[in-house]
Structures are given as structure tokens and as C-alpha cells.
Amino acid sequence: MYTPLSVCIGLRYTRARRRNHFISFISAVSIAGLTLGVAVLILVLSVLNGFDRELRNRILGTVPHALLEFEDARTDLDPVVDRLLTNRSIAGVAPLNQGEGLLVANGQTASVAVLGVDPEKEAQVSILPGHMTQGEFIDLSARRFSTILGSGIAANLGVVPGDQVTLLIPDATVSLAGVTPRMKRLEVAGIFEVGAQLDNQLIFVRLSDAARLFKLGEGVAALRLQFDNLFDAPQLIRPIAQEVSSSLGLPIRYQDWTRTQGNLFEAIQLEKTMIALLLTLIIAVAAFNIVSTLVMVVTDKRADIAILKTIGLSPRGVMGVFVVQGTLVGVVGTVLGVILGVPLALTITGILDFLESVFGFYLFNPSAYFISDLPSELRWSDVGLVAVLSIGLSLVATLYPALKASRIVPAEILNHER
Numbered sequence: 281m282y283t284p285l286s287v288c289i290g291l292r293y294t295r296a297r298r299r300n301h302f303i304s305f306i307s308a309v310s311i312a313g314l315t316l317g318v319a320v321l322i323l324v325l326s327v328l329n330g331f332d333r334e335l336r337n338r339i340l341g342t343v344p345h346a347l348l349e350f351e352d353a354r355t356d357l358d359p360v361v362d363r364l365l366t367n368r369s370i371a372g373v374a375p376l377n378q379g380e381g382l383l384v385a386n387g388q389t390a391s392v393a394v395l396g397v398d399p400e401k402e403a404q405v406s407i408l409p410g411h412m413t414q415g416e417f418i419d420l421s422a423r424r425f426s427t428i429l430g431s432g433i434a435a436n437l438g439v440v441p442g443d444q445v446t447l448l449i450p451d452a453t454v455s456l457a458g459v460t461p462r463m464k465r466l467e468v469a470g471i472f473e474v475g476a477q478l479d480n481q482l483i484f485v486r487l488s489d490a491a492r493l494f495k496l497g498e499g500v501a502a503l504r505l506q507f508d509n510l511f512d513a514p515q516l517i518r519p520i521a522q523e524v525s526s527s528l529g530l531p532i533r534y535q536d537w538t539r540t541q542g543n544l545f546e547a548i549q550l551e552k553t554m555i556a557l558l559l560t561l562i563i564a565v566a567a568f569n570i571v572s573t574l575v576m577v578v579t580d581k582r583a584d585i586a587i588l589k590t591i592g593l594s595p596r597g598v599m600g601v602f603v604v605q606g607t608l609v610g611v612v613g614t615v616l617g618v619i620l621g622v623p624l625a626l627t628i629t630g631i632l633d634f635l636e637s638v639f640g641f642y643l644f645n646p647s648a649y650f651i652s653d654l655p656s657e658l659r660w661s662d663v664g665l666v667a668v669l670s671i672g673l674s675l676v677a678t679l680y681p682a683l684k685a686s687r688i689v690p691a692e693i694l695n696h697e698r
Contacts, residue, residue, distance in 0.1 A: 306573045311613040313566025318617025318670050319624060321559040325662045326625035328552040330655025335545055336510065338474045340537055341407035342482070346505040346517040347376070348524060349533040353491065353499025360524055361503065369516055372404030372506040377490035383429075383483065385437040385445040392433060392483045394447070396490020405506035408472055408484075415441045415470025420486050427466040431473035432480030443468045449493055464493060475653075514538050560669065566613065567673035570606045574681030578602065578688075585688050595686035602682040603675070610674020614667050621666075625658040 357375065364373045377396035382389055399420040403409045409417035413431060420426055427445065429437075439445055449462040466485065473479055491498060505520070507513050513536040521534035538545070578585070585598055624631075632654045636642055 310569035314613025315616040317562035319621035322621030323624045326656045326658045329657040334655045344504040345507045345513045346536040348503045353496040355499045371508045374401040374405045374504045375500040376502045376504045379494045382448040388437045390433045396487045411474045413473045419469040426469040428470045428484040430479035434471045567677045570677040578685040598686045599682040603678045606678030614670040628656045
């Protein structure tokens with residue numbers, strides 16, 4: 281098979297053992313730098329992808345994608361729900377009554393958000409029924425004034441299913457005894473855990489119980505919407521709210537997940553972009569070490585270059601020799617980086633869990649972060665992008681030394697070699 285002369289010579293120079301060991305050392309440093317840069321960039325992008333996935337699946341799978349809130353509790357929302365479900369973008373609709381309170385048990389307190397839900401419809405709009413660690417979510421329907429707690433709240437209060445907790449509502453009641461907060465005893469029916477900060481914030485009660493706790497009568501204060509694509513929520517919620525408002529003839533407040541969790545999501549996206557740019561500089565530095573290597577090779581091989589040009593190799597052919605040599609260094613470093621980075625990205629969660637169990641430290645404290653372990657999601661598109669970027673920078677780094685080699689004047693070099 282025909283192989284261009286420039287490629288043959290470039291490959292031969294790459295395989296040949298050099299008299300100058302310093303040049304070999306710089307080449308090894310270039311390959312090692314590329315390997316490390318590519319591996320780290322793949323690993324970090326995978327971890328940030330994991331954070332993005334956990335945010336979507338855990339937090340945005342538990343909190344509403346969008347809310348339609350009414351000024352007064354309504355009892356005539358069934359036609360509205362049926363109409364909303366005809367929208368192909370909406371995956372589910374469920375009623376919601378919500379408020380805030382303070383849970384008290386065993387001398388401990390916890391500030392909580394109280395969500396009144398329909399246990400039978402909650403699975404349409406939330407992943408929470410599938411993340412019960414004790415009890416079943418449907419148990420809320422079995423008894424009045426029962427509650428399902430997040431695992432963090434249950435641990436803080438020291439309660440288990442069957443125990444009693446006291447809920448204090450920040451709505452004072454005036455009586456002969458004075459002004460007192462409203463209180464209600466609740467029985468713990470179950471405990472959920474989604475592995476996020478929500479485990480320390482949310483409790484669930486029956487929809488009708490929440491209506492009584494927050495003095496809503498028998499009505500519903502809000503509708504919770506779940507979209508097939510959560511990124512549709514910011515664009516679609518406004519026209520949907522306007523349509524519902526016109527059908528009911530009353531104003532409606534609306535909000536989507538970007539108002540409650542959008543800052544966290546944007547922070548992860550910004551961090552992914554900035555960290556990727558910073559780590560790309562590692563690859564760039566390693567790639568431009570190839571410049572130093574090839575400049576020294578060109579200096580070392582001046583006589584060979586002069587002879588090649590004398591026997592008819594064109595300046596473009598001379599450039600090709602060193603482009604091949606430098607690009608091959610970049611390809612080797614990139615391949616080694618992918619071989620190292622991909623297994624690390626696939627196993628980093630297990631590796632960190634093992635180190636935490638052996639040394640007794642925890643990188644993510646569940647009480648302070650929305651996750652309790654280091655997530656990772658390898659995307660082959662990221663691997664391909666990193667590999668192309670690394671090889672591309674290596675190719676660019678060869679241009680100056682190759683151009684310098686092509687401009688060597690054979691007569692001057694061979695005159696000095698006599």
C-alpha cells in the first residue's frame with residue numbers, strides 16, 4: 281500500500297531512539313501532560329454531568345415543575361385538571377395545599393415545609409412514592425392527620441413510623457388564655473429519602489388534612505404540573521396559566537422550578553463551563569510542549585532535512601514530516617488519557633465510597649449538601665469532544681516547528697557540515 285514519504289519519515293523519527301535524551305524527556309512530558317489533562321477533563325465533566333443528573337432526577341423529580349396558585353381555595357378544579365391533561369407537554373397534574381410549620385418531638389424541633397397531597401395522584405408528578413424507606417406513601421390515605429417525613433427530619437427528631445409528632449402552625453389563635461400558635465398531633469406513617477436536602481425540609485400530609493390545618497375549608501389552593509421535559513416549564517407555564525385564568529374568570533399566580541431551583545441548576549452549568557475551560561488549559565500547555573520538542577528535533581535534524589530537500593523533498597513534504605511526528609505524540613497522549621479517564625469516570629463513585637469507609641471521612645455531608653455521594657455520568661459525546669480538542673491542539677502546536685523546518689536552506693546547512 282502506498283504511504284507518503286513524509287508519513288514514513290515522520291513515523292521513523294518518532295520510533296527512532298534519539299541521541300539527545302533531553303528531547304526524549306520533553307516528548308515523554310508532553311505525552312504525560314496530555315494523558316493527565318484528557319483523563320482529568322473526562323473525569324470532571326462526568327462528575328458535573330452526574331450533578332446535573334441528580335439535580336434533575338432527585339430535586340426536580342420531587343419539587344413541582346410548575347405551580348398554578350389560586351387566591352382562594354377552589355373546589356371546582358376537576359374540569360381544569362382534565363383540560364390540562366389534554367396538553368401533550370404535561371405528564372401529570374395533582375392538587376396541592378402547602379404551608380410552613382415547626383415539628384416538635386422528643387425535645388427536638390425542625391422547621392419544615394408542609395405539603396398536602398393526594399396520595400393516589402402523587403406518583404403522576406413526583407418520584408417520591410418510589411423512594412420510601414419505611415412505610416408506603418399510600419398509607420397517608422389510611423388515617424387522618426398522619427404524615428410522611430424526610431429521613432433527615434426523622435433522624436433529627438428521633439422518630440419512626442407509629443410515633444407522634446406535634447406540628448405548630450405559624451398562625452396564632454386568640455383565646456381567653458391569650459395568643460397561642462395552632463398545634464396538631466400527627467402520626468408518622470412513613471419515611472422517604474431522595475438523597476437530597478429535601479430530606480431535611482419536606483413533610484407530606486393528606487390534602488384534606490392540609491386544608492384544615494391551613495384553614496382552606498375543603499378546597500385546593502394550587503395545582504402541581506409535571507412536564508415531560510422540565511425545560512418546557514418556563515416557556516409553557518405562562519400561556520397555560522392565562523388559559524386557566526380565562527376559563528375560571530379569576531387571576532392566577534404561577535411559578536416554575538427555575539424560581540426555586542434555577543440558581544442551583546445555573547450554577548452547575550456555569551461551573552461545568554468554567555472548569556472545562558480551565559482544564560482545557562492543562563491540555564493546551566501539554567500540547568504546546570510539543571512545540572519545544574519539535575523545535576529541538578528540527579535543530580537536531582538539520583542535516584537530514586537539508587539532504588531530504590536536496591534530493592527533491594518539497595517544503596510542504598518537510599512540514600509533513602514534523603506534523604506527523606507531533607500529531608502522533610498528541611494521539612498517543614490522548615488515547616492514553618481516554619484509557620485512563622473513562623474507567624475513572626465509571627468507577628469514581630465506588631472509589632470514593634471505599635475511601636470514605638476506610639478512612640472515615642465524608643466528602644459530602646448530607647445535612648449540608650443536596651446529595652450524599654459523588655455522582656458521575658460518562659457521556660461519550662464529552663469523551664469525543666475532549667479527544668478531538670486534544671488532538672486538534674497537538675496538530676496546531678506542530679505548525680511552527682514544521683514551518684521552521686521547511687524554511688531551512690540546504691546550502692547553508694551542508695556547507696557547515698563539511
